[in-house]
Amino acid sequence: MTTTIYLNPTCLENLDLSPAQIVIEKLVQEPLANEQQLHFDISYPRESNDPRELSEIPEVRLWFIRLDAYYPWLPYFLDWKSGELARYVAMLVPHQFSSREGIQFNPEALEIFVMSKIFVLMTWLSDRSIEPENKLRSMAQVLGYDIDLAFFQLLSAEGN
Numbered sequence: 189m190t191t192t193i194y195l196n197p198t199c200l201e202n203l204d205l206s207p208a209q210i211v212i213e214k215l216v217q218e219p220l221a222n223e224q225q226l227h228f229d230i231s232y233p234r235e236s237n238d239p240r241e242l243s244e245i246p247e248v249r250l251w252f253i254r255l256d257a258y259y260p261w262l263p264y265f266l267d268w269k270s271g272e273l274a275r276y277v278a279m280l281v282p283h284q285f286s287s288r289e290g291i292q293f294n295p296e297a298l299e300i301f302v303m304s305k306i307f308v309l310m311t312w313l314s315d316r317s318i319e320p321e322n323k324l325r326s327m328a329q330v331l332g333y334d335i336d337l338a339f340f341q342l343l344s345a346e347g348n
Contacts, residue, residue: 190267191215192227200232200251208255215265219316223323226265227272241285243278252279261312263305264323268330277301277331302333310343 193211198204215222230242242248256262256279266272274291281301282294306324313320321340328335 189225190227191222191225192229195228195230195232195251197232197247200230200247203251203254205251205255205258208259212259212262212265219264219313220318222265224265224267224269226262227267227270228275241278243275243283249279252276256280260305260308263327264309264313268327273327273330298331299333302328302331306335307343310340 281297
């Protein structure tokens with residue numbers, strides 16, 4: 189069952205996380221049952237001739253930066269299959285749009301983002317007795333990275 193967070197201009201412009209907090213706090217109660225179920229419905233008015241994507245609007249991006257700082261493990265709950273993970277990443281990682289190739293992330297910035305999320309989620313999932321390796325490898329693959337299992341063994345051996 190998918191869960192949607194509705195965002196309006198007022199909450200975005202005021203950096204009000206409460207619409208997300210209400211939903212996310214419920215999801216966290218049963219993380220396994222709510223894995224990859226989260227969507228955002230973003231309402232932000234634009235002029236008809238405004239070619240920007242939502243991820244290019246500073247007020248929208250800033251709201252997502254604040255959300256990510258508050259819930260750095262949120263990608264676990266996003267619906268990866270529907271593209272929600274990629275849209276979330278676009279809010280946080282520098283990118284360009286190509287009419288032929290779609291979104292093109294800055295490669296170094298994307299790599300930093302992926303590795304940061306692996307570190308955060310490795311701990312967050314382990315703390316909840318959820319096996320992290322396959323989930324994190326799958327998340328990385330959605331973003332174009334193949335993480336070797338030996339990397340996770342290294343992290344586990346270090347106790348991190």
